[in-house]
Amino acid sequence: MIEPANRLNIVEEYYFSKKLREISELEAKGESIINMGIGSPDLQPPSQVVEVLKNSLKDEKAHQYQSYRGLPELRKAMANFYKEQYYVRLNSETDILPLMGSKEGIMHISMAFLNPGDEVLIPNPGYPTYASVTNLVGAKPVFYNLNEDNKWLPDLAEIQKQDLSKVKLMWISYPHMPTGAKATKKVFEDVVEFAKRNNILVVNDNPYSFILNGYPLSFLNITGAKDIGLELNSISKSFNMAGWRVGMVVGKKKYIDYILKVKSNMDSGMFYGLQKGAIKALNSGTIWFSSLTSIYRQRRDLVWELAEILNCTYDKHAAGLFVWAKLPKDSSSSIEFVDLILKNKGVFITPGSIFGSQGEGYIRFSLCVDEEKIQEAINRF
Numbered sequence: 001m002i003e004p005a006n007r008l009n010i011v012e013e014y015y016f017s018k019k020l021r022e023i024s025e026l027e028a029k030g031e032s033i034i035n036m037g038i039g040s041p042d043l044q045p046p047s048q049v050v051e052v053l054k055n056s057l058k059d060e061k062a063h064q065y066q067s068y069r070g071l072p073e074l075r076k077a078m079a080n081f082y083k084e085q086y087y088v089r090l091n092s093e094t095d096i097l098p099l100m101g102s103k104e105g106i107m108h109i110s111m112a113f114l115n116p117g118d119e120v121l122i123p124n125p126g127y128p129t130y131a132s133v134t135n136l137v138g139a140k141p142v143f144y145n146l147n148e149d150n151k152w153l154p155d156l157a158e159i160q161k162q163d164l165s166k167v168k169l170m171w172i173s174y175p176h177m178p179t180g181a182k183a184t185k186k187v188f189e190d191v192v193e194f195a196k197r198n199n200i201l202v203v204n205d206n207p208y209s210f211i212l213n214g215y216p217l218s219f220l221n222i223t224g225a226k227d228i229g230l231e232l233n234s235i236s237k238s239f240n241m242a243g244w245r246v247g248m249v250v251g252k253k254k255y256i257d258y259i260l261k262v263k264s265n266m267d268s269g270m271f272y273g274l275q276k277g278a279i280k281a282l283n284s285g286t287i288w289f290s291s292l293t294s295i296y297r298q299r300r301d302l303v304w305e306l307a308e309i310l311n312c313t314y315d316k317h318a319a320g321l322f323v324w325a326k327l328p329k330d331s332s333s334s335i336e337f338v339d340l341i342l343k344n345k346g347v348f349i350t351p352g353s354i355f356g357s358q359g360e361g362y363i364r365f366s367l368c369v370d371e372e373k374i375q376e377a378i379n380r381f
């Protein structure tokens with residue numbers, strides 16, 4: 001019997017991987033489950049993206065190894081996207097590294113910057129991958145609490161009271177997942193000032209800025225942010241292309257080069273056709289986001305109705321692909337609440353506690369479910 005590496009003892013199987021298995025088993029028994037858990041967009045990518053991918057397959061270099069840094073025209077499309085959508089100027093030759101999704105970037109950034117024993121500031125609640133990757137590279141997660149009273153924004157004065165001497169990296173993610181909270185320029189300015197004062201690299205994980213959000217904001221839009229910060233972005237949610245695995249990390253050349261050093265030792269360049277399709281998507285223009293918004297808005301209205309049936313409360317100003325709802329005062333834990341609904345009504349919703357202890361008392365509905373199914377979920381109650 002060969003034992004796995006010790007590092008596997010400090011990470012657990014991803015909640016969704018376990019839960020989706022359970023849902024498949026229920027479905028195999030003939031139950032009809034409405035899955036409002038996971039944020040995998042069910043809508044189609046912009047028209048022509050798939051056509052471009054198909055047509056690219058006949059190009060002479062389509063099946064060869066690709067550059068670690070991606071096609072120059074992909075980096076140009078990403079730079080142009082940042083300029084048009086966020087008013088951030090990036091040099092496509094030096095400031096952008098295409099990635100296989102932003103999730104990949106969390107590992108690459110951690111490998112590039114963290115030594116064993118370094119500490120990492122991680123939002124609670126937040127995307128579970130920040131903590132698991134921190135553990136995998138032998139660094140130490142230090143959670144900072146977010147709460148509804150503070151609009152799910154970091155309380156920097158509170159964080160500053162701790163000993164930050166070992167902290168090397170801080171994860172932020174606005175619009176925030178799972179809560180949908182939005183940062184303002186002022187919030188980001190304060191984070192830049194905090195990071196400079198404490199010599200911490202800040203990474204804003206920004207895959208949700210075009211979903212139900214009128215004012216997409218990049219962390220790099222803030223003066224001085226490039227000195228201490230990086231941003232991850234992705235076409236997974238913005239263009240309904242989660243399975244394509246196309247994302248990017250953007251920032252200062254020096255930092256990007258460190259990440260490239262890791263990446264070029266771990267994988268090879270992204271498949272040519274995917275890069276071609278991604279370029280087409282990135283050039284879709286603002287009209288694409290208006291059509292996306294109108295669909296998600298209609299779905300969200302129905303999810304709000306469902307949340308109200310469950311006596312939950314929610315913030316109407318939140319952004320992103322989810323509705324984050326507070327459970328009624330006397331309810332059981334979020335995991336028990338969700339399991340009961342799955343058992344009795346065949347509707348799966350994500351318990352807030354899987355995003356950290358501060359998520360207890362909340363549940364998260366995904367908007368990646370069509371109106372008909374949300375209506376059916378409402379009918380089941």
Ligand SMILES: Cc1ncc(COP(=O)(O)O)c(C=O)c1O
Pocket residue numbers: 039100101102103104127173177205207233234235236242246247
């Ligand atoms: C906060 C956050 N970051 C990153 C990701 C990963 O996205 P990608 O598909 O770009 O790897 C997700 C996906 O759910 C997410 O919620």
